[in-house]
Amino acid sequence: MSFxxxxxxxxxxxIFYAAPLILTAIGGVFSERSGVVNIGLEGLMVIGAFIxxxxxxxxxxxxxATTPWVSLLAAMxxxxxxxxxxxxxxxxxxxxxxxxxxxxNLLAIALSLFLxxxxxxxxxxxxxxxxxxxxxxxxxxxxxxxxxxxxxxxxWTSVLAIGVAILAWVVLYYTPFGLRLRAVGEHPMxxxxxxxxxSRMRYIAVMISGGLAGIGGAIYSQSISLDFGxxxxxxxxxxxxxxxxxxxxxxxxxxGAALFFGFAQALSIVGSxxxxxxxxxxxxxxxxxYVLTILALAGFIGKANAPKANxxxxxxxxx
Amino acid sequence: MSNRLVxxxxxxxxxxxxxxxxxxxMLISGYDPVKGYMALWSxxxxxxxxxxxxxxxxxxxILAGLAVAxxxxxxxxxxxxxxxxxxxxxxAAYVGITFDELPKYIHLPLALIAAAAAGALWGFxxxxxxxxxxxxxxxxxxxxxxxxxxxxxxxxxxxxxxxxNTGAIHxxxxxxxxxxxxxTEFSRxxxxxxxxxxxxxxxxxxxxxxxxxxxxxxxxLNQHASEYAGMNVNKNIILAMSxxxxxxxxxxxxxxxxxxxxxxxxxxxxxxxFDGIAVALLGANTPLGVIFGxxxxxxxxxxxxxxxxxxxxxxxxxxxxxxxxxxxxASGYVIRLFIERLSKKKGAK
Numbered sequence: 001m002s003f004x005x006x007x008x009x010x011x012x013x014x015i016f017y018a019a020p021l022i023l024t025a026i027g028g029v030f031s032e033r034s035g036v037v038n039i040g041l042e043g044l045m046v047i048g049a050f051i052x053x054x055x056x057x058x059x060x061x062x063x064x065a066t067t068p069w070v071s072l073l074a075a076m077x078x079x080x081x082x083x084x085x086x087x088x089x090x091x092x093x094x095x096x097x098x099x100x101x102x103x104x105n106l107l108a109i110a111l112s113l114f115l116x117x118x119x120x121x122x123x124x125x126x127x128x129x130x131x132x133x134x135x136x137x138x139x140x141x142x143x144x145x146x147x148x149x150x151x152x153x154x155x156w157t158s159v160l161a162i163g164v165a166i167l168a169w170v171v172l173y174y175t176p177f178g179l180r181l182r183a184v185g186e187h188p189m190x191x192x193x194x195x196x197x198x199s200r201m202r203y204i205a206v207m208i209s210g211g212l213a214g215i216g217g218a219i220y221s222q223s224i225s226l227d228f229g230x231x232x233x234x235x236x237x238x239x240x241x242x243x244x245x246x247x248x249x250x251x252x253x254x255x256g257a258a259l260f261f262g263f264a265q266a267l268s269i270v271g272s273x274x275x276x277x278x279x280x281x282x283x284x285x286x287x288x289x290y291v292l293t294i295l296a297l298a299g300f301i302g303k304a305n306a307p308k309a310n311x312x313x314x315x316x317x318x319x
Numbered sequence: 320m321s322n323r324l325v326x327x328x329x330x331x332x333x334x335x336x337x338x339x340x341x342x343x344x345m346l347i348s349g350y351d352p353v354k355g356y357m358a359l360w361s362x363x364x365x366x367x368x369x370x371x372x373x374x375x376x377x378x379x380x381i382l383a384g385l386a387v388a389x390x391x392x393x394x395x396x397x398x399x400x401x402x403x404x405x406x407x408x409x410x411a412a413y414v415g416i417t418f419d420e421l422p423k424y425i426h427l428p429l430a431l432i433a434a435a436a437a438g439a440l441w442g443f444x445x446x447x448x449x450x451x452x453x454x455x456x457x458x459x460x461x462x463x464x465x466x467x468x469x470x471x472x473x474x475x476x477x478x479x480x481x482x483x484n485t486g487a488i489h490x491x492x493x494x495x496x497x498x499x500x501x502x503t504e505f506s507r508x509x510x511x512x513x514x515x516x517x518x519x520x521x522x523x524x525x526x527x528x529x530x531x532x533x534x535x536x537x538x539x540l541n542q543h544a545s546e547y548a549g550m551n552v553n554k555n556i557i558l559a560m561s562x563x564x565x566x567x568x569x570x571x572x573x574x575x576x577x578x579x580x581x582x583x584x585x586x587x588x589x590x591x592x593f594d595g596i597a598v599a600l601l602g603a604n605t606p607l608g609v610i611f612g613x614x615x616x617x618x619x620x621x622x623x624x625x626x627x628x629x630x631x632x633x634x635x636x637x638x639x640x641x642x643x644x645x646x647x648x649a650s651g652y653v654i655r656l657f658i659e660r661l662s663k664k665k666g667a668k
Contacts, residue, residue: 039457085646093650098396098457102596103645110638117633118348231587238461245458283473290462297454 004145006274010263011149013270015158018262020045020220022161024240025247025254026168027212032249033172034205035185035309039101040086041213042237043108047082048075048217050112053228054119056128067130068222072215079214080207082108087206091199094313105237113230124229132157132223157219164212165255172251181205185307188314198314213237239265242293249307260296264289325658329651330601332658334615337644341636354630359637362625363618369625371503374512375578377617379404381515382570383595384602384609385522386438386563391604392526393559394539399445399460400567401592402467403438405585407568409471410437411575412582413478415488426491431514431572438568439561441467446560450553456560464588472584483584494577509577516610518566523606525562535559567592594620597645616641 024041031038055071063070085107089100116125132155140151172178183191184201192198217233225232239261246260247253268285271277277285342352363373383400390397397403411434418426445459479485494509502508526532537545538555546552570591575582598616602608623637647654 089646089650094652095646095649099596099600099645099649102398102593103642103649106593106597106638106645107642110635110642114344114348114633114635114639117635234587235461235465242458242462245455281473283469286469287466290465293462294448294454294459297458298448298452 008148010266010270010274012153013266014259014263015150016155016223016262017265017269018259019155019158019161020216020224020236021240021243021258021261022165022216022255023219024213024216024237025243025258026165026251027209027216028241028244029168029172029247029249029251029254030181030205030212031209032244032310033185033307034181034202035188035307035312035314036087036090036202036206037097037101037311038086038206038209039098039241040083040104040108040237041101041209041241042233042235043101043105044079044083044210044213045217045220045237045240046105046108046112046233048079048214049221049225049232050116050217050228051075051078051214052218052221053125053128054115056130056222057125060128060130065130068128068132068218071222072218075214075218076211077214079217080211083206083210083213084203086210087203090313091202091206094315097311097313109230112228116228125227127227128222131226132219155223157223160215161219162255165251168251182307184314185309188309188312192314192316202314213240216240239289239293242297245306246293246296261289261293264292325655326603328658329654330603330611330648332654333601333644333647333651336647337640340643341640344639345632345636350632350636351630355626355632355636358626358629358632359619359622361629362622365625366504367502368504368506369621371499371506371508373618373621375506375508376621377613378509378511378515378577379570379573379591380594380598380613380617380620381609382518382566382573383591384598384613385518385606386442386567386570386592387595387599388602388604388606388609389522389526389566390442390559390563391599392539393535393555394542395446395449395556395559395563396457397442397445397460397560397563397567398457398596399441399463399467399564399592400570400595401588401590402460402464403441403564403567404571404574404589404592405464405467405471406441407434407438407571408575409474409485409571409582410434410568411492411572412485412488413474415492415576415580416478416485418492419489421489421491423491426489427494427576430488430492430576431569434568434572434575435565436568438571439565442560442562442564442567443557446557449560450556464592468585468588471582475582475584485582488576488580492576493580494573495580507578509573511573511577514569515573518569519606519610522566522609526606531558567595570595594641597641600645600648 024045028038028041052071052075055074056067060067086100086104089095090097117123134153134155137151141147180196181201184198188198220236221228221232243257243261244254246257268288271285345352345355362369364370386400387397411430414430414433441463445456445463448454448459449456475485494511496510499508526536534550535555538552542552594616598609598612601612619637623634626632626634
């Protein structure tokens with residue numbers, strides 16, 4: 001296998017595994033930029049994956065080949081409603097946001113498994129019939145070298161993920177809404193004085209994060225696992241969280257970090273088919289994404305500069 | 320109303336609210352909540368066997384709760400208890416199967432120390448990274464969980480020549496108790512409960528009776544003030560994470576030396592470490608509170624196993640209840656507000 005062949009093989013796989021991480025990490029950027037720590041991303045992805053599969057199984061006869069896309073929409077709506085719980089706890093009830101996030105994670109997996117058992121009488125759903133399929137992107141696929149690497153046999157969901165990342169960057173940095181959202185996360189009292197409704201901004205931000213994590217989960221379940229059980233998401237949300245921090249709370253940074261994690265995951269899964277890497281014991285490939293994350297956090301990104309008011313409930317009148 | 324009373328009332332009200340929400344979920348999804356909670360009750364207190372098993376379940380919960388609580392007191396959030404518990408589990412089992420013909424009074428403590436050391440190492444790394452590079456401990460401990468899971472699985476395969484089970488430990492390293500077994504109709508209740516309770520005492524002694532404990536708490540309350548007072552914040556962070564990890568590692572030893580007497584390849588996390596967060600929270604991060612939290616959640620978790628058979632309700636309902644309880648404990652501000660309003664009204668009359 002030549003070096004170019006290896007690239008043709010691993011790059012699409014990396015982008016494929018990165019798509020759910022990108023969307024969820026962008027969701028995290030929105031929430032944390034507004035000052036709400038969101039460890040519940042994992043749980044929100046679980047809800048997204050669950051609703052995606054459930055909707056797909058129930059409505060496949062109605063929507064046919066477009067079912068996965070409609071399921072994405074359903075997952076987005078339900079997950080953003082579910083994230084309201086986190087918003088209520090952390091904004092209105094002034095809860096410890098990390099703890100509330102942990103509760104969201106526990107509740108999401110418990111509730112969806114409870115419903116799976118209630119509906120199907122077993123711990124796992126059946127496999128879906130309609131899934132996301134690979135496709136060539138017109139025109140771009142004909143570019144030499146880059147075409148086969150990036151634009152042939154790709155999932156449209158990957159395109160969606162990258163599109164959302166760019167859109168999020170524009171929204172956060174070049175619109176009044178984005179400026180307000182970031183202001184609320186840096187210095188809520190200043191924002192409040194300028195007439196921005198801090199609580200409302202934070203509610204919106206958390207719901208955006210819920211919606212995006214829901215889409216991320218639904219993409220994962222409808223293109224990678226194809227069913228839903230207790231171990232479907234299994235840490236993807238935490239990886240997205242790490243990608244967000246790695247990317248320094250910036251949408252494009254988060255996308256880059258997610259692509260890097262996607263690459264590490266792809267390596268651990270398809271590595272056994274690649275020359276040289278096939279000789280590495282599988283455990284090293286399995287722990288690779290996590291070890292790389294730790295090393296990257298310790299060595300490369302330097303001091304993490306989180307939004308100033310991240311994790312601090314805003315209490316009017318308190319200095 | 321005194322502050323102390325409110326501090327006890329908040330978790331109590333949270334538990335009641337959690338159980339009510341659980342009942343509502345059962346009602347909506349077409350199950351009978353009365354039947355469900357009866358099944359839960361008899362799953363916990365039904366007979367000597369279930370009571371023995373319930374206490375057995377509580378044992379690692381106490382240690383996992385202590386681990387989370389100890390780190391919390393130094394202002395650190397240790398989500399890595401799960402991973403520290405897993406490496407402790409493997410270390411204890413490894414010592415248990417490896418050394419032959421050691422007397423029990425050496426072999427058993429050796430296995431326990433190995434577990435604590437493995438857990439401490441797994442806590443030391445995020446502590447060091449936090450102190451040295453200011454890397455957020457939440458992210459590192461989450462990552463360390465996965466590293467622990469995959470590494471211990473690989474090690475189990477290595478020591479068992481590709482199998483998925485280390486095989487039974489030597490009886491000299493076991494915590495099993497014939498006395499308890501006879502008393503509880505051969506449940507797996509073991510002597511570990513005494514170790515767990517002793518560790519509760521150890522945590523209390525460290526935090527309340529030593530200078531080091533005072534420093535740890537001071538760092539947790541205000542890092543800058545502690546530093547200004549001449550305390551070495553970084554050293555305390557590393558120490559707190561290591562001690563926390565040691566508690567978690569001992570929790571793993573309970574499973575390795577008491578409950579199962581082996582370590583096996585795991586497809587996913589045990590969940591004990593994550594439930595430890597709930598235990599610590601409910602217990603307000605105090606040693607005594609942890610006993611209370613572990614007793615409640617350990618009992619609920621074990622009792623839930625009876626629900627599918629006795630009432631046809633999935634066990635997950637108990638996890639839902641636990642999640643709701645954490646949610647309300649975290650949102651203690653609202654409950655406090657509610658209690659204050661209520662007591663003010665009474666005062667006005």
